[in-house]
Amino acid sequence: MVLDCSPKLDVVFHALAHPARRAIIRQLSGGERNLSELASPLRMTFPAATKHVRVLEGAKLVRRRIAGRQHLCRLHAAPLKEAMLWTEQFRRNWEARFKVLDSLLDEMKSEEQSRSRRR
Numbered sequence: 680m681v682l683d684c685s686p687k688l689d690v691v692f693h694a695l696a697h698p699a700r701r702a703i704i705r706q707l708s709g710g711e712r713n714l715s716e717l718a719s720p721l722r723m724t725f726p727a728a729t730k731h732v733r734v735l736e737g738a739k740l741v742r743r744r745i746a747g748r749q750h751l752c753r754l755h756a757a758p759l760k761e762a763m764l765w766t767e768q769f770r771r772n773w774e775a776r777f778k779v780l781d782s783l784l785d786e787m788k789s790e791e792q793s794r795s796r797r798r
Contacts, residue, residue: 687739688765691758694738699723700731704740707754714750 694700703717718728732752735741740759743752 685765687758688762690738691740691762694734694740695762697731697734700735703728703731703735703752704754704759707741707752711751711753714752717752 695704699721702721706712706717706720714725714728714732717732718725721728723731729750732741732743732750736743738758740755741752742755743750745751
């Protein structure tokens with residue numbers, strides 16, 4: 680049974696699942712780029728880069744504008760915030776569990792030291 684049903688998040692995580700798309704996001708975090716600039720470091724063709732950008736556009740992570748013959752892309756980070764908030768709940772949960780584990784380990788270490796001193 681699936682409890683987390685968020686079609687928007689599904690699309691964002693799907694878009695982020697491919698390393699080329701994550702690389703495109705990383706490039707766009709530095710500012711607007713044209714498709715050729717995005718494709719070049721990935722060693723992919725213009726059509727391949729276009730397909731990846733379309734997936735990112737579908738997830739609303741990238742916005743594209745056309746200026747003459749150039750297709751200029753820029754990052755739209757709002758969907759990343761939603762994904763970050765979703766993952767944050769797990770970080771908080773694990774952080775709390777690690778604190779409990781740290782306390783338990785400190786207690787065990789203290790007990791061990793007490794036993795060693797009694798010997």
